[in-house]
Amino acid sequence: xxxxLANYLPAWLAYMVAxxxxxxxxxxxxxxxxxxxxxxxxxxxxxxxxxxxxTRVGGKFGWLQTLADGLKLLTKEDLVPGxxxxxxxxxxxxxxxxxxIAAFLAIPFAGGDYPFIVQHVNxxxxxxxxxxxxxxxxxxxxxxxxxxxxSLFGAMREAAQVVSYExxxxxxxxxxxxxxxxxxxxxxxDVQQGWFTNWLIFHDPATFLIFWVYFTCATASVxxxxxxxxxxxxxxxxxxxxxxxxxxWSFFFMAEYGSMFSVSxxxxxxxxxxxxxxxxxxxxxxxxxxxxxxxxxxxxxLGVINVIGKAVAGVCVMMWIRWTLPRLRxxxxxxxxxxxxxxxxxxxxxxxxxxxxxxxxRTFFGLLESPAELQSVSEGWSDATAAATDEDEPEASEDQTxxxxxxxxxxxxxxxxxxxxQIASTNLQGGK
Amino acid sequence: MVxxxxxxxxxxxxxxxxxxxxxxxTWRIALHWxxxxxxxxxxxxxxxxxxxxxxxxxxxxxxxxxxNRRFAKIARGSLxxxxxxxxxxxxxxxxxxxxxxxxxxxIDELAPRLNAYIRSIGRAACNPKTDTTDYGxxxxxxxxxxxxxxxxxxxxxxxxxxxxxxxxxxxxxxxLRLVLRTDGEVVSEVTPxxxxxxxxxxxxGENLTPxxxxxxxxxxxxxxxxxxxxxxxLTVEKLLKYEPPEKGRxxxxxxxxxxxxxxxxxxxxxxxxxxxxxxxxxxxxxEREKILDLFEEVCGARLTYSYLTVGGATADLPRxxxxxxxxxxxxxxxxxxxxxxxxxxxxxxxxxxxxxGVMSPEMAINFGTSGPVLRGSGVDHDLRRDGEEIxxxxxxxxxxxxxxxxxxxxxxDHKYPAVPHEAVLGDCWHxxxxxxxxxxxxxDLVRQAIDRYxxxxxxxxxxxxxxxxxxxxxxxxxxxxxxxxxxxYLVSDGSSIPWRxxxxxxxxxxxxxxxxxxxxxxxxxxxxxxxxxxxVMGEIDR
Numbered sequence: 001x002x003x004x005l006a007n008y009l010p011a012w013l014a015y016m017v018a019x020x021x022x023x024x025x026x027x028x029x030x031x032x033x034x035x036x037x038x039x040x041x042x043x044x045x046x047x048x049x050x051x052x053x054x055t056r057v058g059g060k061f062g063w064l065q066t067l068a069d070g071l072k073l074l075t076k077e078d079l080v081p082g083x084x085x086x087x088x089x090x091x092x093x094x095x096x097x098x099x100x101i102a103a104f105l106a107i108p109f110a111g112g113d114y115p116f117i118v119q120h121v122n123x124x125x126x127x128x129x130x131x132x133x134x135x136x137x138x139x140x141x142x143x144x145x146x147x148x149x150x151s152l153f154g155a156m157r158e159a160a161q162v163v164s165y166e167x168x169x170x171x172x173x174x175x176x177x178x179x180x181x182x183x184x185x186x187x188x189x190d191v192q193q194g195w196f197t198n199w200l201i202f203h204d205p206a207t208f209l210i211f212w213v214y215f216t217c218a219t220a221s222v223x224x225x226x227x228x229x230x231x232x233x234x235x236x237x238x239x240x241x242x243x244x245x246x247x248x249w250s251f252f253f254m255a256e257y258g259s260m261f262s263v264s265x266x267x268x269x270x271x272x273x274x275x276x277x278x279x280x281x282x283x284x285x286x287x288x289x290x291x292x293x294x295x296x297x298x299x300x301x302l303g304v305i306n307v308i309g310k311a312v313a314g315v316c317v318m319m320w321i322r323w324t325l326p327r328l329r330x331x332x333x334x335x336x337x338x339x340x341x342x343x344x345x346x347x348x349x350x351x352x353x354x355x356x357x358x359x360x361x362r363t364f365f366g367l368l369e370s371p372a373e374l375q376s377v378s379e380g381w382s383d384a385t386a387a388a389t390d391e392d393e394p395e396a397s398e399d400q401t402x403x404x405x406x407x408x409x410x411x412x413x414x415x416x417x418x419x420x421x422q423i424a425s426t427n428l429q430g431g432k
Numbered sequence: 433m434v435x436x437x438x439x440x441x442x443x444x445x446x447x448x449x450x451x452x453x454x455x456x457x458t459w460r461i462a463l464h465w466x467x468x469x470x471x472x473x474x475x476x477x478x479x480x481x482x483x484x485x486x487x488x489x490x491x492x493x494x495x496x497x498x499x500n501r502r503f504a505k506i507a508r509g510s511l512x513x514x515x516x517x518x519x520x521x522x523x524x525x526x527x528x529x530x531x532x533x534x535x536x537x538x539i540d541e542l543a544p545r546l547n548a549y550i551r552s553i554g555r556a557a558c559n560p561k562t563d564t565t566d567y568g569x570x571x572x573x574x575x576x577x578x579x580x581x582x583x584x585x586x587x588x589x590x591x592x593x594x595x596x597x598x599x600x601x602x603x604x605x606x607x608l609r610l611v612l613r614t615d616g617e618v619v620s621e622v623t624p625x626x627x628x629x630x631x632x633x634x635x636x637g638e639n640l641t642p643x644x645x646x647x648x649x650x651x652x653x654x655x656x657x658x659x660x661x662x663x664x665x666l667t668v669e670k671l672l673k674y675e676p677p678e679k680g681r682x683x684x685x686x687x688x689x690x691x692x693x694x695x696x697x698x699x700x701x702x703x704x705x706x707x708x709x710x711x712x713x714x715x716x717x718x719e720r721e722k723i724l725d726l727f728e729e730v731c732g733a734r735l736t737y738s739y740l741t742v743g744g745a746t747a748d749l750p751r752x753x754x755x756x757x758x759x760x761x762x763x764x765x766x767x768x769x770x771x772x773x774x775x776x777x778x779x780x781x782x783x784x785x786x787x788x789g790v791m792s793p794e795m796a797i798n799f800g801t802s803g804p805v806l807r808g809s810g811v812d813h814d815l816r817r818d819g820e821e822i823x824x825x826x827x828x829x830x831x832x833x834x835x836x837x838x839x840x841x842x843x844x845d846h847k848y849p850a851v852p853h854e855a856v857l858g859d860c861w862h863x864x865x866x867x868x869x870x871x872x873x874x875x876d877l878v879r880q881a882i883d884r885y886x887x888x889x890x891x892x893x894x895x896x897x898x899x900x901x902x903x904x905x906x907x908x909x910x911x912x913x914x915x916x917x918x919x920x921y922l923v924s925d926g927s928s929i930p931w932r933x934x935x936x937x938x939x940x941x942x943x944x945x946x947x948x949x950x951x952x953x954x955x956x957x958x959x960x961x962x963x964x965x966x967x968v969m970g971e972i973d974r
Contacts, residue, residue, distance in 0.1 A: 049714040096435055151954065157539050157617070225708060234603040234706050234959050326780045327708025329956040330617055 022118045026104045034257040035208070038066045040312075041319050048323045069250075078162050083147035084243065092145060093251035096138025100258035102349035103131045108210035110275045110303035111190040112296075113289065125173050128266055130432040132221065135259055136162045139223070139230055142252070143240040154239030158223070164337035165220040166225075167239030171345035172214035175207055175352045176200045176270040185266075189307075190273030194371050196278035197364035202273040204365055211271045213345050215314070222256060222335060225322035229330050246391040257315075264314030265307065272310050275303030387400050438698015442492035443613070447549045450542040451485035451507070454514065457538065461531050464768060469526055480727075483510035488549075497553050504550045511543060528631045576812045592620070599628045603959040606969035610946070610958065616756065617957060622950040624943055629973040637933025642668040642922070643742050643898050645933060646847065649920075650736035652935060654973040655698050658691035658727070659913040660971075663741040667920040668742045670822050671907035672896070680744040680893030681826050682885035686757070687730070688826075689874040693764075694723040695746075695914035696867045696874075699966040703773055703864060706963035707784050719767060722760050726865035729753060754882050761875050768872060772849045776868055785861040786854035789949040789961035800941040804870065804918025805965055807836040808863030815912035823911050830880050835869040845871050860964035867966070870914075899928050906932075915939050915966060935974055939967040 004013035039054070042065065046053025058064025080086055106127040108117035121127050136158055143155020179200055180188040192198045201211045220227040233238035241252050268274055282288065287299030328336065334384045355366070442448050452925035458481040462474035484507045491503025510514075518535060521527050527535070595612045598604035607628035613621040633652065637645045642664070649664045650657035654712040662684060670677070701716030705741070724734045729750055731739035739746055774783045797811035806813055814834040816827050837857055844847060848869055855861040910919040916938025923932035942965045948960050 044708075049711050050715065050718055149593060153617075183932070229956075232708060232956070234708055235956050237601060323711050324774070325709060326704065326775070326778065326784060327956075328780055329784060329954060332783055333955065 001414070007008070023188065026101060026118060030104065030258040030261070033261050034254045035066045035070075037315060038069070038253070038259040039063060040316070044319045045323045046318060048320070049073070050218040065066045073250045078248065079243070079245045081147050081243050084146040085147070086353075087146035088141050089243075090248070092142035093255070094137045095141060096135050096255035097251045097258070098140065099131055099134035100255040100262065101126050102134070103259070106131075106185065108186045108189060108269070108274075109307055112149070112300065113335070114301060115186045116304060117186065120184075120186060122182070122184045125177055125183050125188070125266075125281065128185070128262065129170060129173060132259060132262060133166060137256060138252070138255065139240045144231075146240070146243040148243050150236045150238070150242045153236050154230040154232070154242070157232075157236075158240065159230060160215060160330060161220065161223075161227065161337075162334055164334045165217045165341075168213060168337055168345040169217040169221055171342065171349055172217060172269060173266075174212050174350055174351040175210050178349075178352065179203060179207070179356060179398050185274075187271050189269045189276070191206050191371070192273040193276050194280050196273060197368055198276075198371050199271065199273040202364050204352060204355040204359075206348040206355060207271065208365075210345060210348035211267070213341050213348065214267060215317075217319065217341055217345075218267060219318055219336065222259040222263055222318075224256075224260065224318050226325040226328045227333055228322075228327060229333060232327060234327075242410035260315050260318055261311055264318070265312040265360045267314050268307055268310035273306075274310075275300075275307045277302070277306045337351065350391050374399065433924075440501070442489045445488065445492070445549070447542065447545050448485055448492075450538060450545065451481075451488055451511075453974065454535070454538045454542060455481040455485055457531075457534060458514070458518075461527065461535075466961065469521075472766075473517060473521055473524070473526065477521065479515065480510050480513040480517055481535070483490055483507070484514065484546075488546075491553075493878070495931060500696055501550060501553045504553060508543075508546050508743060511539070513545060515539065522750060529972065545585050586777065586929055591615075594946045597958065599625075603963065605647050605967055606971075608962070608967065608969055610962070612955070612958065614955060617954045619953055619955055622817075622945050622947050622958065626940075626943075626969075627973055629969045631974065633974045634934055636789070641898055641900075642902070642930065643895065645930075646741050647736060648739045649935075650738055651970055652937070652974055653913060653915060653918070653939070653968045655968055656691045656695035656737060656914045657735065657737045658687050658740060658746050659695070659911070660918065661738060662920045663909070663911040663913060665740050665742045665919050666823055666911060667909040667922050668902075668908050670909050671922055671924060672742075673903075674743065674896070675825070676744045676893035677823075677888075678891045679885060679888040679890050682881045682888055683745055683749060683892050684740055685826055685830070685881040686749075686878055686885060687745070688726075688879045689840060690723055690726065692874045692914045693871050694727075694925045696718050696722075696871050699867055699914070700775065700864070700871075701875065703966070706959040707781060709774065709778075709781070712771060715767075715770060715774070719764055722764070726753065727758065730754075741895045743896035744891075746895055756881060757878065758920065761878060765872075765875055768868070771868065776865060777849045777852070780856055781810050782852045782861060784956075784960055785864060785964065786852060786859055786861045787856050788953065789964060791945060791949060793857040795945070795948070796858070799945045800962070801888075801945060802864040802938045802941065803912070803914065804863055805916060805942045805945075807834070808866045808964075809858035809861075810835045810837050815910060815917055819912065820909060823909065825890050827877075829884075830877060832873055832877055835866050837875055842869060843875075844852045848872075850880060863964040863966075901926065901928050902930065913938060915968060915971070916942060918971075935971075937966075937971045937974065939955060939969075940972045943967050943972060 003014075005018055008014075039062070043053040043061070045051075054062025054065035056062055057068045081238075105118045106121040106124045108115045108120075108124070110116040139158045140155045143151040143153075143158065146152070176188050177183055182188060182192045188200075192200055200207050202208065223230055229239075230236075231241060235314065236242070241249055243284055244252065273298065282299040282302055285299075287295045287302065289296040359366045361370045362368065455478070458477050462470060462478055465474050481604075487503045487510060489509035491500040491507070494500055494503065518527070518539075522532065553937040592613055592615050595614055596609060597612055598609040599607040604610060609623065609625040609628065611621075611623040612619050631651070633648045636648055640648075646661055646664060649660040652660050697716040697720045701713035701720075702715075704710070704712035727737060727739070728734050729748060730753065732739045733739075791805075791809050793809045796806050796811055801809075802813075812834055813837075815823060815836055816832070817824065833845055835843060837851075842851070842865075851865070852861070873970045901923075904924055904926040906921070908921045909921060910917040912918075917936075918938050919936030921932070921934035921936065922930050925931040943962075946962060946965070950958055953961065
């Protein structure tokens with residue numbers, strides 16, 4: 001978009017306008033997403049518990065309930081406890097919220113040569129996981145700055161929890177990266193084109209099982225029950241946000257629902273085919289770039305609906321879990337993550353490696369031939385096994401064929417997480 | 433030997449006793465020195481030796497860890513000073529071999545113990561005799577020596593925090609206040625504080641006739657008001673030597689057992705809340721509402737019924753009520769399986785409750801616990817079977833088994849979920865399980881009572897006159913209320929108003945075990961343990 005605008009505006013202004021549009025879109029997505037999810041949570045919990053949930057605000061189904069709640073929260077007094085570290089106390093919700101939003105910068109909503117993404121980062125998996133990890137700083141800051149013992153307990157628990165789930169979460173994300181041969185989320189999504197049999201979750205038994213490990217750790221990473229120890233209302237009153245009120249309090253919740261959405265999006269891109277539907281409908285209908293821009297665009301929008309639909313389903317499952325299970329204890333959470341999930345993830349990773357090594361070029365539990373997109377990666381595998389020569393990484397060539405022109409430019413920049421942020425803010429591009 | 437905090441019983445400290453012996457011994461030795469030695473060395477020596485014990489004592493009285501530690505360190509300084517003067521006395525040939533031996537034995541023991549004492553200040557008091565939980569090196573006693581390997585660990589210990597859980601806290605079941613002494617997540621000491629809901633109900637009972645006091649009993653265990661009404665009515669009837677007609681007897685069984693179901697439903701649902709599972713609470717309340725609807729039809733009230741009263745009940749059951757009640761039981765019985773799926777057999781629930789807060793049968797008896805808390809520890813005692821004649825007469829001829837683990841298994845009259853292998857008799861899981869099984873038992877009892885009630889002849893038992901004079905004397909009766917043995921005591925001087933009315937709360941005794949059960953557990957276990965005791969503060973504070 002920035003390139004397009006640069007034809008009419010000075011370069012710096014073009015980048016700023018493009019950036020503002022992207023950020024506006026992302027904030028809207030997260031905010032509206034949170035709005036919908038909070039309403040959904042109340043409806044789902046209501047139905048699970050034999051209640052109706054909100055029914056009145058906004059006519060039918062109480063669909064404006066969250067907005068009414070938001071207005072109420074806006075009018076509440078913004079309290080800061082006397083003993084609190086006032087600056088940190090005020091900053092903490094924004095840290096969480098910003099981290100939660102920043103993760104969306106590198107999440108693609110549709111793939112292909114011109115993916116729907118704010119900033120095409122070729123280390124997308126790494127970037128998203130790294131930025132999501134920042135969210136806990138807000139929680140720990142809030143607990144530390146509140147001058148309340150309950151908040152402090154919440155922060156300590158969060159700190160203990162974060163070291164336990166990050167390890168297996170990362171291990172789980174490595175498997176799709178290995179199979180797709182790229183850290184680029186667009187590439188990972190695109191290799192799963194075609195039928196649902198090409199989805200990485202169905203690639204082999206190990207990936208099928210590791211998906212559930214990922215989902216467990218993702219639930220832990222967003223502080224959802226049964227891992228909601230940092231706020232554990234029956235033990236710590238309200239944990240890290242005990243002392244918060246009004247809009248600051250709601251920022252924590254926006255962050256929580258935003259992260260739920262982003263880890264579910266990540267799950268759907270890594271394992272569930274991303275923007276590719278279970279059936280190759282867009283191809284049947286000819287909604288591809290070959291049939292002109294409009295057809296391509298409709299196809300992309302269908303992809304966006306697909307990926308968001310899968311993510312919402314993931315969020316709904318998290319809600320279902322929350323309203324069903326009791327809460328674990330802190331030592332049990334750490335045991336679950338470190339003692340069970342980490343070895344399981346490691347074993348499944350090795351299993352996936354072994355499977356791919358012994359059955360390269362096969363998918364759907366080895367029953368079917370891999371699609372062309374996955375084949376090139378598999379060739380790398382068979383080359384490596386046959387010749388074990390020291391040639392260039394097969395992923396590199398793969399990357400160049402699949403990813404778009406601008407993405408190579410970014411690739412050259414050799415991104416780290418921090419540099420990616422910087423580039424994201426100055427060099428925004430995406431779409432067409 | 434207990435070490436610790438701002439204590440006043442410093443005489444019991446071993447360090448202090450050693451310091452006393454040292455001071456007295458030096459005095460006795462210096463007494464025989466010549467004038468010159470007394471004036472120079474002797475005075476200094478005795479002052480230093482006296483100062484050791486004096487500072488330990490003063491530190492104890494200060495009431496804060498900081499002060500105590502500071503004074504104990506001064507005592508250590510004085511001890512070193514004493515050593516210096518003794519060395520001088522030795523080099524000047526003022527001590528004989530026997531005295532040196534005596535002094536050395538005291539000092540060799542005192543110095544390391546004083547060090548250990550200083551280190552222990554501020555750490556929780558742990559009594560090795562009552563404390564069976566092993567929580568690592570924190571169980572330290574005075575015998576800890578400086579060369580003890582555990583001492584090194586103490587040096588990196590974290591500070592303890594005193595936290596008020598309640599009276600405003602989501603999971604303290606009303607207005608219970610627990611003061612927790614915590615080190616990180618580990619709780620070393622729990623002190624319950626009561627009295628936030630005290631309403632002088634017993635004093636009011638001395639100013640009202642027995643029937644007028646019935647509404648006040650409703651407000652004791654407000655989750656099982658019917659059972660409270662019953663307890664007081666029976667006590668008064670015991671004094672009056674009155675027996676309600678047969679029909680009234682069965683009516684009371686129906687109502688009391690329905691009350692027990694309603695009460696256990698809250699206990700079960702709230703326990704799910706304590707463990708962070710919200711849905712079972714609403715599932716439980718959905719069914720409880722139906723029972724309350726039935727009660728409302730019977731007496732017009734949904735919480736504070738005042739239905740069962742001295743003489744019988746305020747009214748007979750309305751027409752068609754029995755059918756509705758039977759329909760409810762029919763519909764309710766299969767739902768219990770859902771509760772078992774959500775809680776009893778849920779693996780996270782088992783993880784959170786099995787093996788937590790284990791109470792031995794001896795401990796349960798010693799603390800005077802009763803009801804499901806007692807039976808959860810495997811003590812076969814239920815007043816419906818083992819109580820006084822006037823109470824057990826109500827259940828005459830009813831077939832029921834006491835829910836308790838006997839010979840390694842629970843009653844097999846119904847199909848109950850199996851006991852998980854992690855569960856230990858007397859833990860939170862068993863207390864919860866007993867309640868769940870008692871619900872099934874109560875359903876059986878209500879069904880039997882409905883049959884008997886519908887065939888019984890005669891009246892349901894008219895209430896006694898409000899102003900009826902009570903016979904002179906006293907009566908005490910305990911009944912098996914859902915939470916345990918609820919006792920009422922009544923002394924009459926012959927007027928229509930009791931001279932004294934007292935209530936003995938089961939929850940009060942059940943709560944008294946918290947300090948011991950919660951010692952050394954994690955913060956998350958506190959709601960699990962307190963919730964499993966299923967207390968109602970209205971009954972404890974009265």
